[in-house]
Amino acid sequence: MCGIVGAVAQRNIVPVLIEGLRRLEYRGYDSCGVAVLANGEPKRARSVARVADLDDQVRETRLEGATGIAHTRWATHGAPVTDNAHPIFSRNELALVHNGIIENYESLREMLRGKGYEFVSQTDTEVIAHLVHSLYRGDLFAAVREATAQLHGAYAIAVLHKNQPHTVVGARQGSPLVVGLGEGENFLASDALALAGSTDRFIFLEEGDVCELTLEKVRVFDRDGNPADREVRQVAAYGGAVELGPYRHxxxxxxxxxxxxxxxxxxxxxxxxxxxxxxxxxxxxxxxxxxxxxxxxxxxxxxxxxxxxxxxxxxxxxxxxxxxxxxxxxxxxxxxxxxxxxxxxxxxxxxxxxxxxxxxxxxxxxxxxxxxxxxxxxxxxxxxxxxxxxxxxxxxxxxxxxxxxxxxxxxxxxxxxxxxxxxxxxxxxxxxxxxxxxxxxxxxxALEPQIIAWSEEFSRKENALFLGRGLHYPIALEGALKLKEISYIHAEAYPAGELKHGPLALVTEAMPVVTVAPNDALLEKLKSNIQEVRARGGQLYVFADADTKIVNDEGIHVIRMPEHYGLLSPILHVVPLQLLAYHTACSRGTDVDKPRNLAKSVTVE
The missing domain is CATH 3.40.50.10490 (Glucose-6-phosphate isomerase like protein; domain 1)
Incomplete structure (x- = not known):
């Protein structure tokens, strides 16, 4: 889901921030941005496209700075538009990025409006930015500690202020945040992966921690306001590009x-x-x-x-x-x-x-x-x-x-x-x-070519049923989920014995019924369920073990699994369901790797 990268250095840190966001792209996002202190003022670039577009903006505007924060946002409060993209500014003095959800943001927003703060976004994040700004008295670390004590919900934040040009402050509660230790520079991120290549020494912040990063040191305080001695761990976070090779997605x-x-x-x-x-x-x-x-x-x-x-x-x-x-x-x-x-x-x-x-x-x-x-x-x-x-x-x-x-x-x-x-x-x-x-x-x-042929039929459907029994019912659930996630076809899964208790009413020629049919103790029961679908004109697509004696016939399409695998059969039977969902999505032209509205890592409730 949302990603955070921050740094304090003696060099232009923007390329490190952008590269960190690239490494977090796979988690899912719908906007991104970067802010740095440039000539004593916070400057930013934001995009509702991909990180590559943000990178183009940064290059065109020659955005540079030695202290900065960056973010990929998955929208919760407020639509994915530029005004809601992070970093969020407060009175052009403070910049903040945030993962999580602030549950009491409405009451805090009203209180801050009473103090003269104007809100230009629909986000709960802007509340945190203005709250920290309102509490700032020359010590950003103290302001963040005081502000987080008033927040209810989940957050990981990174903050910078124009009056402290070599400082970034972070805090976490219910959302991950790690500190990366360098030589004459220090880093902050929501995932160690984002900092691969910059450092391999990390402090994994604990719940309620607040940290301050400067060029030479990092200090951490716990939720009770006491200095905390957190373990430094060496982690070889692989950050190299992952290549597609011969694959389409x-x-x-x-x-x-x-x-x-x-x-x-x-x-x-x-x-x-x-x-x-x-x-x-x-x-x-x-x-x-x-x-x-x-x-x-x-x-x-x-x-x-x-x-x-x-x-x-x-x-x-x-x-x-x-x-x-x-x-x-x-x-x-x-x-x-x-x-x-x-x-x-x-x-x-x-x-x-x-x-x-x-x-x-x-x-x-x-x-x-x-x-x-x-x-x-x-x-x-x-x-x-x-x-x-x-x-x-x-x-x-x-x-x-x-x-x-x-x-x-x-x-x-x-x-x-x-x-x-x-x-x-x-x-x-x-x-x-x-x-x-x-x-x-x-x-x-090796069954992929046969599954591709089925996917052409599925791509024209808008609904599907998945059936399984016993050990394979959860596999039917997983198959239905995969089809929903990436092809946007509505799919439901049921224990096959539940057909006559309601779902059979949905069965028509237009409703494909995918059935997982291993040769186990429930096979004969499953065959009876298959006949129930066939009698109502339904079209059955059956992944059957070789010795089940389920054969292609009118209304029944069968792909034979290579072997029966007993208790481990679910691990084999889920793979053709993955391939069916994948090739159906390809036929429908959806964004397979980044389906709409979904994120890879769900770090908010």
Whole structure:
């Protein structure tokens, strides 16, 4: 989502700020801007196009300065127009950028209007800028500390003032912010990735921290106003350009990177050992009696899939909740439950808030499944399992999802083994199946030409149904989500047995029905559901295992999967659904990698 980059240096810092924004582009945004102190005055350039357009503006106007801040904005308060783009100025003396949402901005705005401040944007951010300005008495650090004490909501901010030309002040609450340490220069960013190439030494600010960056030093105060000694961590944040190679879009590239990503994620060990999740995992796992999985979007569907594994193999009760719902309802906490949070970025606002809420209710044991080892989520949990999907540029998640499934399968097998439900022979068989997954996925990817043919039909539709049963119902949900996200076709997913309880009323020749049909214990039930659709004139598109005996016929179109893969079948069956969504979106001419209204990393509620 929104991105922040800031710097204090003895050189023109604008190229560093622009490059930082480029590295954060994949997260999604609809405007961008940069501000510097130039000849003692704040100057800025803003754009509602891409960072490349902002770069052109900067070059044309020769915008230069040694102290600056920059931002990519995903609109919340106010439309994506230039007046709402960051940096926001206050009386042409102060510039500020902001990620997050200020919940009490309306009352603060009225108070500031009473002090004579005029508002030219529709943003909640302008409230922060004017508030800090109103409190400024020659010490920007003190003004920001005083201002943030009045803010309710989530924020990460970076601020500069004309009267302190070699200072940038930052603060965070509920939104990530990191300090980058250099030699005679210092940096601020919402993600270490933005500063790759400028520094590899970082301070990850904690909740409520306020920091001051000058040329020679950085100081940090905690939420209570006390000096804070934060750990300096060395992180090799890869910042090189990610090339498309022979692929049309990053999403297609990332779909085809899944065999490699899964290979990198599968543990090298020959056993499912608790140590894979951290040094305290053995003790923690021995003390739990259930699991509570918290996640959003695609990660939520990986949790739903894991529930089947955890309960069928590990025989451990498992609850899966949408993080944003869990936080705001009255729940009955079980301190003996292991809380598992799942996120690609590890900065998903709703999931982080749900994790903290669970901890406040007395949940002691927590585990994160995440793709970013330096993320807030990994730092907040007792245990963790890092996926190795690599950078995922496309907004619609693909390889992050399948690597999450691998991580959760390893968790289920580990708990099953510890609880005496996975024998040594079964363990060896499951490890063999895991290691064969990349080869099996390559066979599934070879189905792309057949899926392209289907996508031509789908591109002319406006609605679709997805059906699955048991372990594959969450995969149907994920397939429907992918189609919605990038092709803008309305799609819904149901357990196939629910057809006659309402959705069957929607079935006509104009409604394609996509069915995930593995050869499992529910196959015959699923075949009956297929006949229900066929009897109503519906058009069925079935991804069927080779030995299901489901064949092409009038109203039934079948693509055969290369092999049945038992408990790991969901990881194979989701891939053709990703390809179907991708090629349908291509046929419709949508912006596949940056679908409208969506951001890669959701860092606000």
């Amino acid at each position: 990053f999403m297609q590239k990332e779909i085809f990177e899944q065999p490699r990503a899964i290979t990198d994620t599968i543990p090298q060990a020959d056993s499912f050992d608790a140590s894979l999740f951290g040094e305290n995992a053995q003790k923690a796992f021995s003390e739990i009696d259930s699991l509570l999985i918290l996640a959003c979007g695609t990660s939520y569907y990986s949790g739903l899939t894991a529930k089947y594994w955890l309960e069928s193999v590990a025989k451990i009760p498992t609850q899966v909740e949408i993080a944003s719902e869990y936080r705001y309802r009255d729940s009955v906490p079980n301190p003996k439950a292991l809380v598992v949070v799942i996120s690609q970025s590890g900065e998903t606002a709703d999931t982080l808030a749900a994790l903290k809420h669970a901890q406040s209710l007395g949940h002691k044991h927590t585990l994160s499944v995440c793709n970013v080892g330096t993320s807030a989520m990994v730092r907040l949990t007792e245990l963790s399992f890092l996926t190795h999907a690599g950078r995922e540029i496309g907004v619609a998640s693909t390889k992050a999802f399948t690597t999450q499934l691998v991580a959760l399968f390893v968790l289920a097998m580990t708990l099953g083994k510890m609880r005496g439900h996975v024998s040594a022979a079964q363990e060896a068989d499951y490890i063999r199946q895991l290691r064969h997954l990349p080869a099996a996925l390559n066979s599934v990817l």
